[in-house]
Amino acid sequence: MFDIAFNTFDEIINMKGHGIYVWLVYSISILIIVVSFTITRMRIKNICKRININNASG
Amino acid sequence: MYPYLLFIGITTLMIGWIWGVLYAPEDFQQGNSYRIIFLHVPASIFAQTIYYFMSICALMHIVWRVKLAAYLIKSAAPIGAMITFIALFSGSIWGIPTWGTWWQWDARITSTLILFIMYLGILTLHGSFSNLEKADRLMSILVIVGVVNLPIIKKSVDWWSTLHQPASISTSGSSIDPSMLMPLLISIVGLGFTLISLGILSSRLYILNREKNKKWVLEHV
Numbered sequence: 632m633f634d635i636a637f638n639t640f641d642e643i644i645n646m647k648g649h650g651i652y653v654w655l656v657y658s659i660s661i662l663i664i665v666v667s668f669t670i671t672r673m674r675i676k677n678i679c680k681r682i683n684i685n686n687a688s689g
Numbered sequence: 690m691y692p693y694l695l696f697i698g699i700t701t702l703m704i705g706w707i708w709g710v711l712y713a714p715e716d717f718q719q720g721n722s723y724r725i726i727f728l729h730v731p732a733s734i735f736a737q738t739i740y741y742f743m744s745i746c747a748l749m750h751i752v753w754r755v756k757l758a759a760y761l762i763k764s765a766a767p768i769g770a771m772i773t774f775i776a777l778f779s780g781s782i783w784g785i786p787t788w789g790t791w792w793q794w795d796a797r798i799t800s801t802l803i804l805f806i807m808y809l810g811i812l813t814l815h816g817s818f819s820n821l822e823k824a825d826r827l828m829s830i831l832v833i834v835g836v837v838n839l840p841i842i843k844k845s846v847d848w849w850s851t852l853h854q855p856a857s858i859s860t861s862g863s864s865i866d867p868s869m870l871m872p873l874l875i876s877i878v879g880l881g882f883t884l885i886s887l888g889i890l891s892s893r894l895y896i897l898n899r900e901k902n903k904k905w906v907l908e909h910v
Contacts, residue, residue: 635711643711646721652786653710653724656779660728664883667771671890678897682910685901 695886702879709872716869725783727873730858731880732776736804737839739769739884740832743811744839747832750825759825760899762832763815764892768884770808777801780853788852796845797853800838807835821899 637643644650709727716723743765749758780798781791792798811828818824846855857864858873865873900906 633712636714637711646724647715649720649722649724649786652722652782656725656728656782657706657710660732660775660779663771663775664887667768668887668890671887671894675890675894675897678894678901679910682897682901682906686907686910 691886691889694882694889698879698882698884698886700879701875702883705872705874705876705879709869709876713869713872714866719787722783722786723869725779726869727876729776729779729783730873731877732772732779733801734877735880735884736769736773736776736801737842739765739772740804740807740835740839743769743832744836747829750829751833756825759829760895761892762811762828763825764895765888766808766811766815768887768891770805770812772884773801773805773808777805793852795851795853796849797842797851800842800845803838804835804842807831807838811835 637646644654646653706727710724713724713727715721743762746755746758746761746765749755750762777798780801784793785791811831814831815824815828818827845851846853858870863870897906897910
């Protein structure tokens with residue numbers, strides 16, 4: 632169960648011709664998830680900054 | 690709590706994906722393209738789970754006028770749209786080597802596309818009202834109406850003859866070999882925790898935005 636299914640790095644990338652589909656799906660999906668986290672965190676930081684500015688100016 | 694959930698989610702997800710993509714054996718029919726399952730199935734499960742969560746919140750908002758429930762719907766909808774898009778996208782790419790086509794208007798795929806459109810519709814509807822209380826109410830009603838699509842998605846592969854295969858995992862058991870099932874279950878748990886942590890962030894953002902003029906927010910920030 633814990634033996635790697637491929638012998639070489641090229642096999643991992645190529646996956647007998649299916650690598651393009653597998654790696655494309657994982658990379659795009661990871662990118663979407665990471666971007667979602669980043670945008671949400673940035674927006675929270677921005678709104679906190681704005682609230683603090685408004686708070687300071689009374 | 691959010692950083693811990695995110696840590697658990699990402700660690701578990703990475704274990705599930707690395708195990709599934711690199712260590713699980715090759716499928717005798719689909720070859721290595723089946724490795725998309727470790728992303729596609731968890732994404733599809735959570736595309737529907739998030740909508741179920743939103744429908745419970747919608748019911749709470751309509752029946753008991755719980756304001757927070759509406760906030761949670763509005764925070765969960767973009768995450769639902771994102772994960773439904775990932776489910777559709779991964780399924781389409783998987784379809785190229787497996788079915789010979791990236792798209793087919795079969796019942797499962799079409800009903801999932803409708804779910805994606807529902808998420809976008811909910812966000813658009815809410816954004817089109819300046820009266821936010823009214824927007825919350827109408828959004829909740831739309832969420833409740835859209836629940837009808839969920840059993841259609843679930844049962845589509847049984848009710849109609851579809852290109853999409855029937856469910857491999859059910860309450861009665863699984864037709865997947867344990868060497869593939871284990872990383873799949875781990876991926877489901879991992880993606881679940883990751884999405885919960887994104888949900889916490891998203892709801893924090895929406896509540897701050899919505900209540901930014903309230904005294905408690907000024908004190909909190």
